Amino acid sequence: MCGICGVMGQAPDVSGSVVRRMADAMRHRGPDADGFLVVQFVALGIRRLRIIDLATGDQPIFNEDRTVAIVFNGEVYNYQQLTRELQARGHSFATRTDTEAVVHAYEEWGQTCVQRLRGMFAFAIYDNRPTSQAPIAGSQSPTLFLARDRLGIKPLYYYSSGRQFLFASEVRALLASGLVLRRLDLHGLRSYLAYGSVQEPLTLVAGVRSLLPGHTMSVQLAEGGVQTTIECYWRLPGPEAVQATAPPDVTDQLRERLSEAVRLRLIAEVPLGAFLSGGIDSTAVVALMKRTGDAPVRTFSVVFAEAEYDERRYSRRAAEKIGTEHTELLLTGNHVRAELPRALAAFDQPSLDGINTYFVSKVAREAGLTVSLSGVGGDELFGGYGGYNRTLRTERWGHCLQSIPSCIRHPLADFLTVAFVSELMRKVAEVLRSEHHPYFVSRLLFNTFQVSTLLRPDLFAASRDWEPPSFSRLLEATAGFDSINRASALELQTYMVSTLLRDTDQMSMAHSLEVRVPLIDHKVVEYVFSLPGACKVHPTHPKPLLTAALDGAIPPECIYRPKKGFDLPFEVWLRQALLPTIQRGFTQPSDTAALLFARGGLAGIWQQFATGRVNWSRVWTLFVLCQWLEQQQINID
Numbered sequence: 001m002c003g004i005c006g007v008m009g010q011a012p013d014v015s016g017s018v019v020r021r022m023a024d025a026m027r028h029r030g031p032d033a034d035g036f037l038v039v040q041f042v043a044l045g046i047r048r049l050r051i052i053d054l055a056t057g058d059q060p061i062f063n064e065d066r067t068v069a070i071v072f073n074g075e076v077y078n079y080q081q082l083t084r085e086l087q088a089r090g091h092s093f094a095t096r097t098d099t100e101a102v103v104h105a106y107e108e109w110g111q112t113c114v115q116r117l118r119g120m121f122a123f124a125i126y127d128n129r130p131t132s133q134a135p136i137a138g139s140q141s142p143t144l145f146l147a148r149d150r151l152g153i154k155p156l157y158y159y160s161s162g163r164q165f166l167f168a169s170e171v172r173a174l175l176a177s178g179l180v181l182r183r184l185d186l187h188g189l190r191s192y193l194a195y196g197s198v199q200e201p202l203t204l205v206a207g208v209r210s211l212l213p214g215h216t217m218s219v220q221l222a223e224g225g226v227q228t229t230i231e232c233y234w235r236l237p238g239p240e241a242v243q244a245t246a247p248p249d250v251t252d253q254l255r256e257r258l259s260e261a262v263r264l265r266l267i268a269e270v271p272l273g274a275f276l277s278g279g280i281d282s283t284a285v286v287a288l289m290k291r292t293g294d295a296p297v298r299t300f301s302v303v304f305a306e307a308e309y310d311e312r313r314y315s316r317r318a319a320e321k322i323g324t325e326h327t328e329l330l331l332t333g334n335h336v337r338a339e340l341p342r343a344l345a346a347f348d349q350p351s352l353d354g355i356n357t358y359f360v361s362k363v364a365r366e367a368g369l370t371v372s373l374s375g376v377g378g379d380e381l382f383g384g385y386g387g388y389n390r391t392l393r394t395e396r397w398g399h400c401l402q403s404i405p406s407c408i409r410h411p412l413a414d415f416l417t418v419a420f421v422s423e424l425m426r427k428v429a430e431v432l433r434s435e436h437h438p439y440f441v442s443r444l445l446f447n448t449f450q451v452s453t454l455l456r457p458d459l460f461a462a463s464r465d466w467e468p469p470s471f472s473r474l475l476e477a478t479a480g481f482d483s484i485n486r487a488s489a490l491e492l493q494t495y496m497v498s499t500l501l502r503d504t505d506q507m508s509m510a511h512s513l514e515v516r517v518p519l520i521d522h523k524v525v526e527y528v529f530s531l532p533g534a535c536k537v538h539p540t541h542p543k544p545l546l547t548a549a550l551d552g553a554i555p556p557e558c559i560y561r562p563k564k565g566f567d568l569p570f571e572v573w574l575r576q577a578l579l580p581t582i583q584r585g586f587t588q589p590s591d592t593a594a595l596l597f598a599r600g601g602l603a604g605i606w607q608q609f610a611t612g613r614v615n616w617s618r619v620w621t622l623f624v625l626c627q628w629l630e631q632q633q634i635n636i637d
Contacts, residue, residue, distance in 0.1 A: 001029065001030070001049040001051060001073065001074065001075070001509065001514035002029060002030045002046055002047055002048045002049055002059070002071070002072065002073040002074075002169070003023065003026030003027075003028075003029030003030050003046070003047040003073065003168070003169040003170065003173065003509075004044070004045070004046050004071040004072065004073045004122065004123065004124060004167075004168065004169050005019055005022035005023055005026070005044070005045045005046075005071075005166075005167065005168040005169065005173050005174075006019060006042070006043060006044040006045060006071065006124050006126075006144065006166070006167050006168075007019055007022075007042070007043050007164065007165070007166045007177065007179070008041060008042050008144055008164065008165045008166075008219055008221065008226055009041060009163055009164030009165055009221065009225065009226050010041065010043070010164055010179075011040075011041070012038050012039065012040060012041075012043070015038060015041070015042070015043035016036070016038040016043055018043065018166075018177050018178065018179060019036060019038070019043040019044065019045035019177075020036065020045065021176045021177060021178065022045055022166075022168055022173040022174070022176050022177050023036070023045035023046065023047050023173070024176070025170070025172050025173045025175075025176035026047045026168070026169060026170055026172075026173050027047055028509060028510055028511075028512055029047050029049065029073075029169060029170070029509045029512070030046065030047030030048040030049045030512070031047070031049065031512050032048050032049055032050040033047075033048040033050065033058045034046060034047050034048065035048065035058055035059045035060050035071075036060075037060045037069050037071075037126065039126075039128070039142075041142075041221060042126055042142055042144065044060055044069065044071045044124060044126060045071065046059040046060060046071040046072075049370070049512055049514060050269075050270070051075070051268050051269065051270050051370060051371060051514060052075070052079075052096070052097055052098055052267070052268065052269055053095050053096040053097040053269070054269055054270075056094070056095045056096070056097075057095050057096070057097035057099065057100075059071050059072060059099060060126075061094075061095065061097065061099050061100050061103055062103065063103050063104065063107055064091070064092050067127070067128050067129045068103055068106060068107060068125060068126065068127050068128070068129065069103075069125070069126045070099060070102055070103045070106075070123055070124070070125045070126075071123065071124050072098075072099040072102060072121065072122075072123040073121065073122045073123065073154050073156075073169050074119060074120040074121035074122060074123070074149065074153070074154045075098060075119045075120060075121070075265075075267075075514075075516070076098040076099075076101060076102060076117050076118065076119040076121060077098075077118050077119045077264035077265060077267065078116075078117070078118040078119070078264065079097070079098030079101040079102075080267075082101040082105055082116065082117075083100075083101050086101065086104045086105065086108060089108060091104040091107065091108065098119070099123075102117065102121075102123060102125075103125070105117070106125055106127075106145070111145060111216055111218070111231075112233075114147045114216060114233050114234075115233060115234075117149075118264070118521070118522065118523070119149065120149045120151075120153035120154050120516070120517070121147070121148070121149045121154055122146075122147070122148045122149065122154040122155060122156035122169060122211075123146070123147055124144055124145070124146045124167060125144070125145040125146075126142060126143075126144060127142060127143040127144075127145060128142045141220050141221045141222075142220075142221070143218055143219065143220050144165070144167075144217075144218070144219040144220075145216065145217075145218055145219075146158070146167060146211060146216065146217040146218075146219070147215075147216045147217075147233075148211045148212070148213055148214070148215060148216075149213065149214075149522075150213060150214045150234040150522045150525075151213055151214075151377075151492070151496075151497070151501070151520050151522060151525065152200070152212070152213030152214075152496075152497040152501055153501050153505070153517060153520070154169075154505065155169055155170070155210065155348075155502060155505055155506075156168075156169065156210065156211045157169070157170065157171050157174060157203065157208055157209065157210050157211070158174075158208070158209060158210075158211060158217070159174050159179075159180050159207050159208050159209075160207075160219075160226060160228055161179075161207070161225075162224075162225045162226070163224070163225040163226065164179065164225070164226060165219050165226045165228065166179060166180065170348040170506075171203050171204075171205055171208055171348050171349055172348050172632065174205070174208055175205065175632060180205065180207065180208060181206065181207070181635070182205070182632065182633050182634050182635055183205065183206040183207075183634070183635050184204060184205075184206065184596075184629070184634050184635065184636050185202065185203060185204055185205055185206040185207075185208070186459060186462055186463035186466070187202055187463055187465075187466035187468075188202040188203050188204040188205070188466075189204060189459075189463065189596075190451065190463045190466035191466055191467075191468070192204065192350065192621075192625060193445070193446045193451050193454070193455075193621075193625075194443075194444055194445060194446060194447075194451070195443055195444065195445055195494075195495075195498070195499070196351065196352030196353070196445045196499065196617065196621050197349070197350075197351045197352060197353070197498045197499040197502065197503075198349050198350075198498065199468060199471075199494065199498045200212060200213075200468070200470070200497055200498050201468060201470065202466075202468055203349060204349060204350070204628070204629075204634065205632075205634070211230070212232075212470065213493075213497060214232055214233060214234035214235060215230055215231065215232050215233065216230070216231050216233055217229065217230045217231075218231075234522070235477065236477075236489055236492070236493070236525070236529055237526055237529040237530060238477065238480065239478075239479075239480030239481045239485075240480070241526075241529060241530050242481070242482070242485060242529070242530060242531065242532055242533075243530055243531060243532060244532065245532065246531050246532060246535040250531065250535070250545070251545075251548045251549050251551075253527065254524075254527065254528070254545060254546075254549040255549040255550075255551065257521070257523055257524045257527055258284070258288055258518070258519075258524060258549055259288055259291065259292050260521075260523075261518040261519075261521035261523070261524050262285060262288040262289055262292050262373070262518045263292040263293070264518075264521075265373055265516040265518050266289065266292065266293045266295075268370070268371045270370035270371060271298075271368050271369045271370055271371070272295075272298075272369065272370070272371040272372070272373075273297065273298035273299060273300060273364060273367075273369045273371075273372050273373075274286050274289060274297065274298070274299050274300070274324075274372055274373040274374070275299070275300055275301065275360055275364070275372055275373070275374045275375070275515075276299035276300065276301050276315050276318060276319060276324070276326065277301055277311060277314070277315055277375075278301070278311050278312075278313075278314025278315035278316070278317065278318045278558050278561070279311075279314070279375070279558065279561070280375075280378065280384075280542060280543050280546060280547060280554060280558065280559055281375030281376075281377075281378025281379065281382075281384075281519060281546075282318075282374065282375035282378075283318040283322070283375075283553075283554045283555075283558050284375065284378070284519070284546055284547075284549075284550050284553070284554060285373050285374070285375045285518060285519065286299055286318065286319075286322055286324060286373075287322050287550055287553035287554060288518070288550075288553075289373060290322050290323060290324070291553070296324075296325055297322070297323070297324040297325070298324065298325045298326075298327070298367070298369065299315075299319050299324040299325070299326045299327070300326075300327045300328075300329070300360055300363055300364045300367065300369075300372070301315040301326070301327075301328055301329070301360065302328070302329050302331050302356065302359055302360045302363070302568075303315075303328050303329070303330050303331070304330070304331060304332075304568070304569055305330065305332055306569040306572055308569070309567060309568065309569040309572075311561075312328060314557065314558050314561055315328075317555050317557055317558060318554070318555060318558050321553075321555050322553070327363065327364075327367055329359060329360070329362075329363040331359055331568070332577070333569070333572065333573035333576055333577025333578060334577050336355070336359075336568075336573060336577065336578065337573075337577050337578055337581065339359075339362075340578070340581065343355055343358045343359075344624065344627045344628070344631070345631065346358055346506060346507055346510035347506060347624065347628055348502075348506045349502065349506070349628075350621075350624045350625050350627075350628040351499060351502065351503050351624065352445065352499070352617055352620065352621045352624070353499055353500070353503045354503035354506065354507050355507075355568060356567070356568050357503055357504055357507040357508060357515075358507040358510060358511075361507055361508040361510070361511045361513045361515070362511050364511075364513055365511040365512065365513045369513065370512070370513065370514060371513070371514045371515075371516065372508070372513060372514070372515050372516070373515070373516050373517075373518060374504065374515050374516070374517050375517075375519055376496075376500050376501065376504055376515075376517045376519070376520070377492070377496055377500070377501075377517055377519045377520035378519045378543070378546065379491075380488060380491040380492045380495065380496045380500075380520075381488060381492065381519060381520060381524075381525060381528055382519075382528070382536060382543045382545055382546045383484060383487075383488065383533075383536040383537045383543060383545075384542075384543065393442075394438040394439065394441060394442035426447055426450075437475050439475075439487070439490050440467075440471065443494070443495060445617060445618065445621060446618065446621075453598065453601065453604070454597055454598060454601040454602075454604075454605065455596070455597060455598060455601070456595075456596065456597060456598050457598065459596070459636075471494075474489075474490065474493055474494070477489075478490060481533070482532065482533040482534070483533065484533025484534065484536055484537055485529065485532075485533040485536075486533075488529075488533070488536070489529070492520075492525070496520075501517070504517070528545070531545070541559075542559055542560070543559075547559055570616040570617075570620055571615060571616045574609070574616045574619060574620065582619060582620075582623050583606065585602075585622075585623050585626055585627075586602045586603060586605065586606035586619070586622075586623075587602075587603060587606060589602050589626070590626060590630055592626065592629045592630050592634070592636060593626045593629075595636040595637065596626075596629070596636050602622065605618055605619060605622060606619065
């Protein structure tokens with residue numbers, strides 16, 4: 001796991017210093033080594049966290065004649081198989097790393113090499129081969145080739161001014177370059193307020209975008225600047241791939257794919273363990289680790305003094321049944337208050353979530369781990385509770401409400417907004433008011449009316465059409481699915497990518513910890529999406545596909561437990577231990593906040609929280625946003 005960065009279009013005396021500043025800003029991602037390549041008009045940088053081939057695997061890594069170089073973040077789990085195949089084709093290897101396998105795969109198969117990679121990755125390849133071997137026909141200049149893994153596990157951001165191109169694993173690294181203006185992106189802001197995280201490909205910095213999952217990008221110098229080309233190399237299987245009925249051996253087929261996914265993710269030359277909440281997803285991963293590996297399994301969980309949120313009896317039961325070396329961190333509001341400045345500084349992009357992963361990653365790293373496995377993605381793929389079921393419910397009645405003539409819907413929405421304060425009525429009003437698909441309404445944190453009263457009027461007006469085009473493309477691609485598979489596809493490509501995976505990456509890497517997520521191995525995902533949605537849900541049996549595939553390895557009390565998700569007691573802490581810190585941000589707003597929000601907007605939200613009209617999530621979301629804007633010195637105007 002690493003942090004990568006680069007620049008094209010600057011002279012070497014400039015690009016060398018730029019790329020070093022960017023790499024220094026990501027030292028936490030790779031404390032073990034750094035490396036740089038600076039040639040005419042191109043510079044690459046890397047901060048490395050050593051996990052495979054500790055002795056000779058530092059980057060950049062080159063091909064045999066040094067005409068191709070790579071900086072790589074992530075893991076390619078099938079690299080040993082690829083290495084053998086490439087050696088048989090005549091390629092010579094100087095290291096034992098997965099990174100070098102990618103270099104030679106690119107030499108052998110060009111940009112289609114990404115189709116052969118199984119893992120989580122974001123990488124950049126500098127190709128300076130003769131024109132006859134160049135990946136773009138007729139190209140006369142060196143090429144940068146960037147790629148991101150299929151599910152979006154690893155981040156990759158870029159900025160193109162037309163004259164120069166920059167990329168990095170973090171938005172903060174791009175800002176550290178000195179070549180990207182610190183200006184607020186209003187569309188990114190609106191997406192953050194709507195969903196509690198910035199929706200890809202947007203960011204909060206004007207001109208900075210995320211390369212979408214399953215996409216590649218080619219960058220070349222052109223007359224007067226740089227030329228970029230983006231292509232999609234992988235999509236979720238479409239509705240046409242879904243079988244009419246589940247095959248009779250579905251449990252065996254799924255178990256085989258899950259076991260392989262976990263086994264591949266146990267490859268490491270450093271200490272490895274897993275997060276264990278005692279829920280179905282994390283328990284399934286740990287059980288498979290025990291079955292497929294030959295080393296003792298170490299597990300970690302966060303527990304709380306607040307009984308309503310504490311789930312230690314489930315994680316302890318799972319650890320006992322599976323047989324792990326289990327470690328708990330008792331997290332209190334006072335601990336969070338003491339650690340809060342460092343936790344907030346860990347956000348590369350602000351998020352409603354993330355703090356929970358920050359603390360469990362901290363305890364795992366302090367216990368000596370460099371790699372941890374996680375159950376992220378299980379809810380979204382296998383039909384969990386919470387947002388997934390809310391999506392199904394909202395879609396069922398949302399289309400009915402939206403069929404009402406607009407001359408009735410809009411006044412009714414205004415009435416419900418004024419007359420009621422409950423979350424349910426807010427959602428009903430937004431469905432009535434909105435022309436958007438009910439899924440996106442079901443996920444809203446602040447609805448359009450709330451944002452209009454919160455933001456400065458001119459900023460609200462300037463950001464009305466903020467939804468990225470990827471939303472409409474996603475709805476079109478999922479239209480033919482049954483309702484269950486459609487909900488899963490939408491969850492995987494919005495909430496999971498823009499919140500869960502981003503938070504997992506930024507908060508674990510803040511502690512130089514690599515987190516691997518086997519439940520969303522792309523071969524597992526493709527298989528699950530070949531099955532009809534009806535086999536993925538059951539009225540009384542949670543996640544029947546996943547639990548059946550584990551064949552009794554998950555304790556029944558962990559399967560049938562009340563579903564809470566990995567939540568921290570923020571409702572309690574914001575009213576007690578964190579109260580003075582958080583309240584100050586709302587009653588005495590910073591200069592940045594004063595420029596962003598309407599007069600009295602923040603104070604009004606705080607008053608609603610204090611009187612129980614909104615829950616902690618709205619308050620926390622705004623607090624994290626303001627802190628991030630201040631720390632990154634983002635210019636509002």
